[in-house]
Amino acid sequence: MPLLEVRDLHVSFETRDGTVRAVDGVSLAVDRGRTLGVVGESGSGKSVTALTVMGLTRLPNATISGEVLLDGVDLLGLTGDDLRRVRGKRVAMIFQDPLSSLHPLYTIGWQIVEAIQAHERVSEKAARARALEGLREVGIPNAPDRLSSYPHELSGGMRQRVMIAMALVLDPEILIADEPTTALDVTVQAQILDLVRELQAEHGTAVVLITHDLGVIAETADEVAVMYAGRVAELGPLTGVIDGAEHPYTWGLLQSLPSAESSRSEPLHPIEGSPPSLISVPSGCPFHPRCPYAMEVCPREVPGLLPTTPGHAVACHLPVSTRRAIGSEVRSQEAWA
Amino acid sequence: MGAIGSVLSSSMLLYIVRRILWGAFLLVVVSALTFLIFTVFPSADPAALRAGRQATPELIAQIRHNLGLDKPLYVQYWLFAKGIVLHFDLGYSYQNSVSVRSQIFTRLPVTLSLTAGAFVIWMIVAIPIGVISAIRRRSLLDRATMGAALVAISAPVYFLGLVALFLFSNDIGVIHLLPGAGSYTPLSESPWRWFTSLLMPWCVLAAAFAAFYARMVRGNLIDTMGEDYIRTARAKGLSERRVVGRHGLRAALTPVVTMAGLDIGILLGGAILTETVFNIPGIGRYAYDSIINSDLPAIEGTVLFGAFFIIAANIFVDILYAFLDPRVRY
Numbered sequence: 179m180p181l182l183e184v185r186d187l188h189v190s191f192e193t194r195d196g197t198v199r200a201v202d203g204v205s206l207a208v209d210r211g212r213t214l215g216v217v218g219e220s221g222s223g224k225s226v227t228a229l230t231v232m233g234l235t236r237l238p239n240a241t242i243s244g245e246v247l248l249d250g251v252d253l254l255g256l257t258g259d260d261l262r263r264v265r266g267k268r269v270a271m272i273f274q275d276p277l278s279s280l281h282p283l284y285t286i287g288w289q290i291v292e293a294i295q296a297h298e299r300v301s302e303k304a305a306r307a308r309a310l311e312g313l314r315e316v317g318i319p320n321a322p323d324r325l326s327s328y329p330h331e332l333s334g335g336m337r338q339r340v341m342i343a344m345a346l347v348l349d350p351e352i353l354i355a356d357e358p359t360t361a362l363d364v365t366v367q368a369q370i371l372d373l374v375r376e377l378q379a380e381h382g383t384a385v386v387l388i389t390h391d392l393g394v395i396a397e398t399a400d401e402v403a404v405m406y407a408g409r410v411a412e413l414g415p416l417t418g419v420i421d422g423a424e425h426p427y428t429w430g431l432l433q434s435l436p437s438a439e440s441s442r443s444e445p446l447h448p449i450e451g452s453p454p455s456l457i458s459v460p461s462g463c464p465f466h467p468r469c470p471y472a473m474e475v476c477p478r479e480v481p482g483l484l485p486t487t488p489g490h491a492v493a494c495h496l497p498v499s500t501r502r503a504i505g506s507e508v509r510s511q512e513a514w515a
Numbered sequence: 516m517g518a519i520g521s522v523l524s525s526s527m528l529l530y531i532v533r534r535i536l537w538g539a540f541l542l543v544v545v546s547a548l549t550f551l552i553f554t555v556f557p558s559a560d561p562a563a564l565r566a567g568r569q570a571t572p573e574l575i576a577q578i579r580h581n582l583g584l585d586k587p588l589y590v591q592y593w594l595f596a597k598g599i600v601l602h603f604d605l606g607y608s609y610q611n612s613v614s615v616r617s618q619i620f621t622r623l624p625v626t627l628s629l630t631a632g633a634f635v636i637w638m639i640v641a642i643p644i645g646v647i648s649a650i651r652r653r654s655l656l657d658r659a660t661m662g663a664a665l666v667a668i669s670a671p672v673y674f675l676g677l678v679a680l681f682l683f684s685n686d687i688g689v690i691h692l693l694p695g696a697g698s699y700t701p702l703s704e705s706p707w708r709w710f711t712s713l714l715m716p717w718c719v720l721a722a723a724f725a726a727f728y729a730r731m732v733r734g735n736l737i738d739t740m741g742e743d744y745i746r747t748a749r750a751k752g753l754s755e756r757r758v759v760g761r762h763g764l765r766a767a768l769t770p771v772v773t774m775a776g777l778d779i780g781i782l783l784g785g786a787i788l789t790e791t792v793f794n795i796p797g798i799g800r801y802a803y804d805s806i807i808n809s810d811l812p813a814i815e816g817t818v819l820f821g822a823f824f825i826i827a828a829n830i831f832v833d834i835l836y837a838f839l840d841p842r843v844r845y
Contacts (some may be wrong), residue, residue: 230749278743282842283765292761293751312561328841344751458731 179250182208182352185246189230196457200226200451202408213378213385215399217392219453223408224388228354233261267297267326270345274357276337280329287325287409290344297348316373335366335371339373346377354386359394371398392431397419403429407454407464410483415488424492424501429508446500463495471496526835530845531830538826545822549815550592551589559809561609566593582609595815606812615816618801626797628702629789630782632713637721637728643730650759652737660729661704667726676792683715697794724778728771735767769839775834780828784821
C-alpha cells in the first residue's frame with residue numbers, strides 16, 4: 179500500500195463566473211522515501227490537489243470528493259484536532275513564495291517553535307534547541323542569530339531553507355513542495371532542490387514536488403505525473419515519462435525545454451494555444467484544441483488513464499503504436515533525450 | 516541586541532528629533548493661521564462683547580486698548596508668540612481675564628476622562644464584532660452588525676447625544692436612568708458619579724468610532740486571512756483559534772492600533788460636539804465657548820492644544836509602529 183494515495187479526487191469551486199473544475203478525477207500515489215513529481219502549466223490543478231491533501235481547500239464555495247488516503251486513512255474525512263494532528267506532523271508543506279509564506283511580524287525562531295509546540299508538549303527551551311538544530315540542518319549560517327531574525331532580514335534562498343526547516347522539524351512522513359524554487363534565483367534553485375533531496379535521503383521522507391518545470395522534475399523525481407486541466411495526462415516512472423513520453427502534451431512540454439546542445443539561434447517550441455479555462459473545459463480530451471494529432475474521437479470522449487507499459491499510464495486516444503512512433507520521432511528531433 | 520535596542524537605533528532617534536522640530540514648526544504655522552483667520556474674519560468685536568450692552572464708544576476703546584487690540588496685527592502676534600515661547604503663557608481670556616493656560620489645564624482631566632472611557636468602550640465593542648464578522652463573513656450576524664455600524668457612523672453625535680438624553684437622562688429622559696447634561700463630576704470628588712455622569716457621553720462618543728473600527732478590524736482581518744502566511748499557519752497544524760488569534764489578528768490589528776493613537780490625539784484636543792451636547796466642562800466645550808465669545812486667546816489656546824495632541828500622537832504612532840512591525844525602520 180502506498181504511503182499517500184489520492185483516488186479519483188474532484189475539487190470544484192463555485193464562483194460568480196461559474197463552476198471552476200480545478201481537479202477533475204485525479205489519482206496519484208507516493209511511497210515512503212520516494213519523490214513524486216507533479217508537472218503542469220498553471221491552472222492544471224496541481225497546486226489545488228496538493229492543498230486539498232492538506233485540507234486547505236475547504237472553503238465555503240468548494241466541493242470536494244474522492245479519497246486522500248494516508249496509510250489507509252482518508253484525510254478528507256478528518257476534521258478538527260484529527261486533521262490538525264496530520265498537518266505539519268505527518269504531512270508538511272512548503273510553498274512557492276517563502277517571503278509571503280512566513281509571518282512577517284514574528285521571528286523565525288518563534289515560528290519554528292510554534293510548529294513544534296503545536297504537536298509536542300515540550301518546553302520553550304527544548305523547542306528552541308530543536309529549532310536551532312533544524313536551522314543548522316538546512317545549512318543556515320549563524321543559526322543561533324537567525325532564530326531571532328525576521329523573515330524580511332533573510333535572502334529568498336535562506337527563507338525557503340527556513341520553510342524547509344520548519345516543515346521537517348517534526349520529521350513528517352511526507353513533504354509536499356508546491357513550486358518551492360519558482361520564486362528563487364536560478365543558482366539558489368539548485369541548492370534548494372539538492373537540500374530537499376539530501377534531507378529526504380536522511381529522513382526517508384516521501385516528497386511530492388509540484389512544479390511547472392520539467393527540468394526540475396527530471397533531476398529530482400522518481401515518479402512523474404503530468405497534469406493538464408485538472409486531470410492526469412500521463413503517469414509513470416521518471417524514465418518512462420521522460421524518455422518514453424506517450425502523451426502529446428508531455429511531448430509539447432519536452433519540446434518547449436531549451437537544451438544544452440541546441441544552438442542559441444534555434445527557436446524554442448512552445449505549445450500552441452493557452453491552457454483552457456477551468457470553467458468551460460473543452461469536451462472530451464481537454465487537450466484536443468491544442469493537440470496537433472487530434473482525431474475525430476478526441477472532442478467526443480474523455481480518454482481514460484490506461485496503462486501502456488507496467489507502471490506507465492497515458493490518457494490519450496491515439497493508438498499505442500502511433501504514440502510510440504511519434505514519440506520516438508519527436509525524441510530524435512530534439513536533443514533533450 | 517534587545518528588541519528595544521534594535522528599534523531605538525541612532526537613526527530612529529534622529530528621525531524622532533526631526534519629527535519634533537517639524538512638529539514645532541507646524542504649531543507656529545497653526546497659531547499664525549488661527550490668528551490670521553480670527554482677525555481677518557472676526558465673528559464679533561471682542562472689545563464690544565466685553566463691554567456689555569450699554570457700552571459707550573469710550574469704554575470700548577478703553578477695553579480695546581487694555582486687551583492690546585489697538586496694536587498692529589504683527590505686534591499682537593509677536594507678543595502672543597513671545598508669551599508662549601518664553602513663559603508658556605497662552606494669554607488671558609478677553610471675556611473674563613482668566614488665564615487660558617490654567618483653564619486648559621483644569622479642563623484637561625475632563626477631556627482625558629471622556630476620551631479614555633470612550634476609547635475603552637469603542638475598542639471593547641469593535642474588536643470582537645470585527646473579528647466575528649470577518650470569520651463569519653456574509654453571515655446574518657455579519658450583515659446585521661455591519662448594517663448597524665453604517666448607521667452608527669452616519670449618525671451625528673449631536674443627534675445621538677440628544678436621543679440618548681431624551682431617553683435615559685434623569686431630568687428629561689423617558690427612563691430616569693443616568694445623570695443628564697451638565698452633571699459631570701470629577702473623579703477625585705466621587706468615582707461613582709464620575710462614572711455615571713460620563714457613561715452616556717462615552718457611549719455616544721464611542722458609537723461612531725466603534726462602528727468605524729469594527730468595519731476596519733473586519734476588513735483588515737479578512738485581508739489578512741487571505742495571506743499566504745495564514746495558509747502556512749494552518750499547514751503547521753495550528754488550531755483555527757490560534758491561526759486567527761495569533762497570526763491573523765496580530766497582523767490585522769497593527770494598523771488599527773496606530774489609527775487609534777491618532778484618534779485619541781484628535782479627541783484629546785477636545786470632543787467639541789460631545790462636550791457641548793452633554794455640557795461637559797472639557798477642552799472641547801471651552802473651544803466652543805471661546806468661539807462663541809470671540810475670545811481669541813482661548814481660541815488660540817485650544818487650537819494649539821488640539822494641534823499639539825495631534826502632532827504628538829502622530830510622532831508617537833510612528834515610533835509605536837517600529838515596535839509593532841519589525842519591517843519598519845527609520
